[in-house]
Amino acid sequence: MESLSDTTWDVVICGTGLPQSLLALALSRSDKKILHVDPNEYYGSSDAAFSLQEAEEWAASRGRAGDSVFSAASVTKADGQDALRSRAYSLSLTPHLIHTRSKLLSQLVSSRAFRQVEFLAVGSFFIYKPASGSDAKPSLARIPSTREAVFMSTTIPARAKRALMKFLKFVLEYDSEPQTETWKPHADTPLVDFLESQFKLDDELRTYVLTLTLSLDGRASTRDGLAMIQRHLTSMGMFGPGFAAVYPKWGGDGEIAQVACRAGAVGGAVYMLGTGIQQLKPSDGDEELEIELTNDVTIKSRLLVRSSEAPADPIQRVSRLTAVIDAHIPSLFEVVTEGAPTPAVAVIAFPAASVRSGDGVASELPVYVAVHSSDTGECPAGQSVLYLTTPCSTTSKSVLEQCLKSFLSAVDAQTAPTVVYQLYYEQSGGPANSSLNGRVFELPNSSLDLSFNDAILEPVHQAWKQVMGGEVSEEVDEEYMKFKDREGMGDDDNDYD
Amino acid sequence: MERPQAFANLWIIIKTIGWVLALEGVADFFSDRHYHTLFRRLIFLFIDRDPARPEPPDNWADWRAVDQQNDADVLRSELGFTIPLLLESPKCYWIWKYRLWLLQETIERLDVQMARRVWEEELGLASKMLTKDKRNFHAWGYRRKVVAKLESAELDGKSMVEPEFEYTYKMIGVDLSNFSAWHNRSKLIPRLLDERGADAAARKDFLETELNLVREALNVGPEDQSLWFYHGFLMREITDYTGRPTITPNLSESEREEYVCREIDFIKDLLEDYDDIKWLYDALLEYSVDLWNLTGLMPQPDELDEYWEWLQRLQKLDPMRKGRWDDFEMMLRKSARESSGL
């Protein structure tokens, strides 16, 4: 094989996060010369999934400020838990659930990459209800999001059910006449106000609906909120009864990134981990870039694709707390629809003001907790991984810790589960747009959203067009991410034996 | 390995090939990829025994055990073979029929417990088919047949009316518009009450629960005809109870009137939220007529005004069935004339 520096690469991709990896997948049958590097020793960049030891090493290097994406990372282990088997865990840095209506899934299907990912069902969404006068114990209430679930709910009064149904029906066709007339005037004001003024939803139902938007700050606009809820409702039942979203086994997006890189490698791309870009050298002609890698090799390429280093405007930051607990909580993973698969993920929302931080101040923003059972392959049987997320603030770490405690006291268990391991960090979101500067194409980082945001797929598509020569014909574009099975991988006659 | 039977079986294999060629006539039932699997299975079916199987042992009981296991294997393998065909052509009569034949063979050839296991698995398949297509006519009919067999003495069975009734509820929980499930529910109720040995009070409770259920459903799906048909079924159990078994044979006349009035009030309350759905007006008129028939009282002028209003809404909301509303109008005019004449 020619050495790295003798080749003129069509593209150098730096970083193996989901956007870059999807680009590698998209190019995997293109016959382009591709060099895919990552300064880290692991795949996935900010979408990676870590064993405990990897997480500790990672946290040690991200403990200080300065990293553009992650900061303030720290690990806390319960006493006597030094003996945890590091490799039995796979903790996701940026765990997204993926709505079944997502374009990402249809691209994974048409590119055949889905065959190598095992998708698990995301089941019920719950609301945390603090202990109140009549209820001594805090509780979790399941959110009904289908007509049938509203029907079966025993806690919503008849009138409220009708109001909720009217809203759910409205959302299904919210983007056509005459529904648009109803919401367009309120497009940029908070959804919560719209729900009250137009649908007379009571406080509790508004919280339900708002939770389904998965809006981090709980202040989704009417325009965005309706879009999110419509996606949730139309996703429900699409791949089978009882679930609206899926989660890839063994670590979420990181797993998809690895599968996509594997496709790139099978297609002939060269992969180098632990190698980043030292600097871009001014090049003589306009035809190519000279890139000095961290291993001191200088290479030539027509294009460089990397993730953006520019901070978002305005800066979005979230606090994340990932906790391993020593219990499985079956009540969160009940099959509530006949014929549905057993879910592996449950989502619990803590509405604003439902917990107090360490110094007694009520939380101002919602907290979301994604509970992953051991079916996700992220922890051993009998344990669960909890991913808590809330917008970053001076009190957010304390609020997350309080939420964790409140959650553990709200679940049905004979003895309260204990936390055996926890990882705290803060993450900032990059710009949502891509940019092309000469021969450098910058992709956005993964979004901070809780549900996978299809918005990153478009920049990947744009990057692909750049590699393919800038202008691609409609015919070629039609075939984007559409591949046939490679030999020996397809349906064969023995499917049913 | 020596296969002494192989030569003797040659004619069967030739016959099988003939069958496969003949089957080309129904090739549209199969996609190509099933074709050679089918071929292989046909050979297996026609040979019926592994030709290399050892000679029968001296002890007949041992032989019977070996034989039974062999039969069970053949039958299970055939049942397994037709599952993908069924998933591909879930409305193909003869695949369902063929499975029933195989299942019947388990009763002929296997111990009761063994046969029962096979039939229980078949109930699982029926559920799976209904998860895939909630309204599949064949699958619902097939389910009733499998359940009847599982209940029968042939398989040492006992009544399954309670779990089947529960199953209809689960299917309604998946999709309220599943008329097949509501229908099956209506068919199970008389047996259910008999087997529970329900007395008058228990029957009244049952009716109450059932009305609650469908009212809850109507709260969220008032445009759904399945729900109104089922509500109508319960109302008929209350109002039209002579000469046939009903849920509540022992209600007094005044109790029946009370029930009807309560349901009319419920629908009027629904109107507050859903005033543009024709089914509400249709039900209001139907139950009002039931009430006259029960009480034998002609409607009062103010009631008539209400009926006219409902009827006009219906004529506007549902012009497709104009003939039906016109017939009702004639009936109403006639009643009004008689009423004023009295």
Add this chain to the structure above:
Amino acid sequence: MAQTPAASAALDLATDAHVKYIQSLDTRKDEYDYWLTEHLRLNGLYWGLTALHIMGRPDALPRDETIDFVLSCQHENGGFGAAPGHDAHMLYTVSAVQILAMIDAFDELEARGRGKAQVGKFIAGLQNRETGTFAGDEWGEEDTRFLYGAFNALSLLGLLSLVDVDKAIEHVVACGNFDGGYGVSPGAESHSGQIFTCVATLAIADKLDLIDKDRLARWLSERQVAGGGLNGRPEKKEDVCYSWWVLSPLAIIGRLHWIDREQLIGFILTCQDPELGGFGDRPGNMVDVWHTVYSIAGLSLLEYPGLEAIHPAYCMPRSTIERVIGNK
């Protein structure tokens, strides 16, 4: 009713094309599909012939060849197979009787075939005397379709007395449901096709008093969906064949006016292929003779101009029923 339907003013029944289409069905022996449908040959002949009679073109198929073909399908036991050499079955036997009735050839059945009495014996032999039901053949599957077929054919032959009518009617009543409709067997959900077989059986047996007419008509009229077409069950898609299965029971119980005639005519006509003839299940789909006859039969019930009247219980020309049975 209006003579010219307004909704279909733009679209007329392409009678000539349909006649040609039906005539062509038997001339395609070099095509694969022809042989694929051999197991339906005799039914196909009945469907095509009925459509031709209703369109006023009874002579479009040669009478002598038709009789020869039908008689060549008959077995020793009196029953008919789908084609020469095929096993005898109720469904083909009924089609044979209907064809012979339509072309007034019962005397040929006596002279050259096994005779009416033997046909009646075959059909009567398929009744389960304990339950009153009928099987399709000796292999036993029971279905109200076969019961209806038996009543249809035996009444045409004047041999209804060969079977236990009361038991059969009891069975039909047991197939009834709370919605006023009927299913394929006791316990089964109402379905428009099965409602036709049960209601037509009750009509042939003069037992229409056993039907809850308003309730049944209500359910049937709700089969009409936006666009004018009819479906077979709640929440299902429309299909032009229900123009017969839903309409005929409505006609039998005198509630044809409970659906929108103009809109249905409009829907049926959009399902035809006006150039090459024939009807498909929905607009633009492949045509076949089965959907063709039930579309034309439906139009006849709707008194579409230029069509012969059809008998709703028999799906045969009214004139045939009057000639064979009398004014029924």
